[in-house]
Amino acid sequence: MxxxxxxxxxxxxxxxxxxxxxxxxxxxxxxxxxxxxxxxxxxxxxxxxxxxxxxxxxxxxxxxxxxxxxxxxxxxxxxxxxxxxxxxxxxxxxxxxxxxxxxxxxxxxxxxxxxxxxxxxxxxxxxxxxxxxxxxxxxxxxxxxxxxKPREAAVMGRDLPRVLEGLPLTRFAPAHINLARAQLDLGDRDGALDNLTTAWQAAPELARIHPMGREVFRVISPLHRRSNPQLLRLSKLSGIRL
The missing domain is CATH 1.25.40 (Serine Threonine Protein Phosphatase 5, Tetratricopeptide repeat)
Known part of the structure; x- marks a missing residue:
């Protein structure tokens, strides 16, 4: 308890x-x-x-x-x-x-x-x-x-769907948030946004309060067009204004 x-x-x-x-x-x-x-x-x-x-x-x-x-x-x-x-x-x-x-x-x-x-x-x-x-x-x-070492993390991320099979959403969402961090470090902003979206869709309550998830969103949002529907949805879910 x-x-x-x-x-x-x-x-x-x-x-x-x-x-x-x-x-x-x-x-x-x-x-x-x-x-x-x-x-x-x-x-x-x-x-x-x-x-x-x-x-x-x-x-x-x-x-x-x-x-x-x-x-x-x-x-x-x-x-x-x-x-x-x-x-x-x-x-x-x-x-x-x-x-x-x-x-x-x-x-x-x-x-x-x-x-x-x-x-x-x-x-x-x-x-x-x-x-x-x-x-x-x-x-x-x-x-x-x-x-x-974001490249090592990104390589591990290729096998992430198999790794996450059977794990609870409390592990699923942070794993995708962390992969988004690696992709952001490597300049793959589209991949980072996709993984951030996956995390929020899977466990919105956890993703909303996850410090790394919020930080990735703050970094990634200026890099995309404000009309991006994924970005707009995450802004609404996170409560972070664009």
Missing amino acids: YSTVYWLAARHRWMGLAEVAVARQRWAVEQKPNPVGEALAARDRAGTYLNFGAVETGLTVVDRAVAQARNSLSGVERAYAVGILNLRGMTLAGRLKDKTEARREADRHIRSARAAADEFGGDRTIHGLIFGPANTATHVLATHIDLG
Whole structure:
């Protein structure tokens, strides 16, 4: 429950509520031994550091939690806990200012996440969070963009329809938003607009509050003719005036 409250609060940028949710979540998992719950709480706590730009501290939280999960869990539970922590870790790593260190840290978490996903098997949801090879791939795509590697992200995007099969719309929309980011970096503004439109059509409520989606729209809108019907529709859905 606290993890869901954190997720909603972070998406809406209600940062005070997000911090309260994470604090209550940490308290809750301390009431009864639950190593998987502790991994989830650490993931969300690291997320608050990501939201405030303290990525180094967030990475420290993730690494400590990964070590604890490896020592206290086994089998599928260990793969799940380590994997979801690695997904947070690669996102944090991609935001490091030192891009040499960012690539090194991101590669470490990507390798670990892929290994955990292989051990875990197909994508499925536990405690409200989905993990598996496909969801890992969507996070890797986003991390490539953060690392300044849009071409690698665009190459991954060619296989995106297959990767997204069976994933919830909460993963579908961000994946298309991130592909739009890569295409925008590569100068493919028509492709970026198409993927942004796909994201908004699939999950308009999420796309409307997604910070990257709104930023891509703000960048892309001056590059198109104001009479473009796709642009006009997105303007209406997003609430951002042209």
